[in-house]
Amino acid sequence: MPLRLRCPATRGLGCSSQRQHMAALPLLxxxxxxxxxxxPSRSYAAVASSSSPVSNLRLPANYVPPTKPPTxxxxxxxxxxxxxxxxxxxxxxxxxxxxxxxxxxxxxxxxIRRELRFALASVxxxxxxxxxxxxxQIQLQVIRTRIFDVALKIVEFHDPKSVEPTTAxxxxxxxxxxxxxxxxSESAYEAVxxxxxxxxxxxxxxxxxxxxxxxxxxxxxxxxPAVSPAHxxxxxxxxxxxxxxxxxxxxxxxxxxxxxxxxxxxxxxxxIGGRIEGKVFDLEGVKWVGGIEAxxxxxxxxLVYMLQSAGLGLTSALExxxxxxxxxxxxxxxxxxxxxxxAAAAAEGEEKKE
Amino acid sequence: xxxxxxxxxxxxxxxxxxRTRSARLFLSNLPPTARADGMMIQTQLLPKASTEAxxxxxxxxxxxxxxxDVESMGIKSIVEEVDRHSRQLQKAADLE
Numbered sequence: 001m002p003l004r005l006r007c008p009a010t011r012g013l014g015c016s017s018q019r020q021h022m023a024a025l026p027l028l029x030x031x032x033x034x035x036x037x038x039x040p041s042r043s044y045a046a047v048a049s050s051s052s053p054v055s056n057l058r059l060p061a062n063y064v065p066p067t068k069p070p071t072x073x074x075x076x077x078x079x080x081x082x083x084x085x086x087x088x089x090x091x092x093x094x095x096x097x098x099x100x101x102x103x104x105x106x107x108x109x110x111x112i113r114r115e116l117r118f119a120l121a122s123v124x125x126x127x128x129x130x131x132x133x134x135x136x137q138i139q140l141q142v143i144r145t146r147i148f149d150v151a152l153k154i155v156e157f158h159d160p161k162s163v164e165p166t167t168a169x170x171x172x173x174x175x176x177x178x179x180x181x182x183x184x185s186e187s188a189y190e191a192v193x194x195x196x197x198x199x200x201x202x203x204x205x206x207x208x209x210x211x212x213x214x215x216x217x218x219x220x221x222x223x224x225p226a227v228s229p230a231h232x233x234x235x236x237x238x239x240x241x242x243x244x245x246x247x248x249x250x251x252x253x254x255x256x257x258x259x260x261x262x263x264x265x266x267x268x269x270x271x272i273g274g275r276i277e278g279k280v281f282d283l284e285g286v287k288w289v290g291g292i293e294a295x296x297x298x299x300x301x302x303l304v305y306m307l308q309s310a311g312l313g314l315t316s317a318l319e320x321x322x323x324x325x326x327x328x329x330x331x332x333x334x335x336x337x338x339x340x341x342x343a344a345a346a347a348e349g350e351e352k353k354e
Numbered sequence: 355x356x357x358x359x360x361x362x363x364x365x366x367x368x369x370x371x372x373r374t375r376s377a378r379l380f381l382s383n384l385p386p387t388a389r390a391d392g393m394m395i396q397t398q399l400l401p402k403a404s405t406e407a408x409x410x411x412x413x414x415x416x417x418x419x420x421x422x423d424v425e426s427m428g429i430k431s432i433v434e435e436v437d438r439h440s441r442q443l444q445k446a447a448d449l450e
Contacts, residue, residue: 100369100378100381100382102381102382102384103382103384103385103386104386105386108386210370212372213369213370213371213372213374213375214369214370216375216378216379217375217378217379217381217382218382264389264390267389267395268386268389270381270397270399271399272369272399273369273370273402280370280402281402282369282370282399282401282402283399283401284401284402285402
């Protein structure tokens with residue numbers, strides 16, 4: 001427990017020490033300036049240090065005002081901490097699947113996570129494996145839906161760069177410019193409030209209106225730290241199997257998947273959507289992304305092939321017009337030459353008769 | 355919610371429609387052992403662009419069927435509606 005001083009925090013140390021020293025040193029009364037009354041207690045101690053023996057009464061660094069006692073909650077479940085972790089999750093995770101979980105028990109969660117870990121560990125990374133093996137970082141986590149909703153609003157509506165710096169006074173009385181633009185700042189709160197109250201329209205590029213209906217009731221997230229269709233497909237096969245494209249793992253390969261506890265849990269887990277690269281996808285869209293062969297490189301190769309073949313087609317089409325024109329002109333010339341030959345021959349014959 | 359007397363739940367909804375909130379909450383109101391106790395639960399998700407109306411079909415042990423309009427009803431009124439019949443069944447079961 002940090003040290004506490006027994007005095008009301010609003011008046012603080014300044015008042016009590018002032019009274020003591022006034023009694024002890026009556027001379028101080030004349031030197032005491034009314035300005036220092038306005039300055040809060042902490043800076044009073046600092047200001048007074050230059051001229052009086054009050055300098056001994058500096059507040060310890062870990063002083064906690066009695067009106068703001070430290071929280072007894074563990075930092076993991078503190079709402080502000082959760083909010084910060086959710087905003088950072090939303091900013092850093094390109095691929096997240098959103099599940100509804102309806103009353104899963106703890107053992108069912110454990111079984112599902114075990115199956116998921118097993119399936120992800122055996123994913124074939126393909127010809128170009130990622131520099132970091134992130135299979136162990138893929139998490140299936142239950143979220144606090146309302147706090148996640150607020151975090152999403154902050155990520156979508158609050159622009160930290162647009163916040164103006166404000167002037168603050170340091171402990172030594174110096175004025176400095178500081179910018180409070182973090183996720184828990186007042187400016188973030190105001191930006192979110194403006195949009196939710198309708199005074200500012202929702203930004204057109206924002207995905208919030210699409211995503212907000214999903215964030216209702218019990219929600220769990222599967223977060224994958226990179227857009228990797230191979231890992232997504234493996235997760236889909238376990239969590240939401242749909243036979244032709246994403247069949248469930250076979251009984252031979254993964255016998256524990258058919259454990260009644262795991263199966264009971266999976267029945268209660270419902271994939272409702274996904275957020276991939278800032279875009280919102282429904283079930284079919286997520287399956288489409290999971291079905292991309294050879295990942296992003298495969299898509300790039302497809303695009304390059306498409307552009308090349310389009311170029312080929314274009315050049316042949318442009319060439320074709322010229323070619324056909326040349327061919328018709330050639331054939332016309334040949335025709336005309338043939339037509340003019342007999343006429344010339346006839347003309348020669350007439351000349352001979354004369 | 356009394357779910358002992360429900361034998362079958364069939365649900366169809368589009369999660370991207372904000373008005374299907376009550377359908378999803380109904381699903382989370384069913385107890386964790388519902389399927390193990392013999393309740394049949396079927397959920398069909400509609401695609402994002404679909405404008406098809408969502409539906410909730412409930413069948414009770416005595417054969418009564420209910421088709422609820424989830425889009426206009428809140429979760430409280432759905433629970434109330436289901437409980438109204440479940441209470442009758444419970445009364446009958448208690449008397450036996």
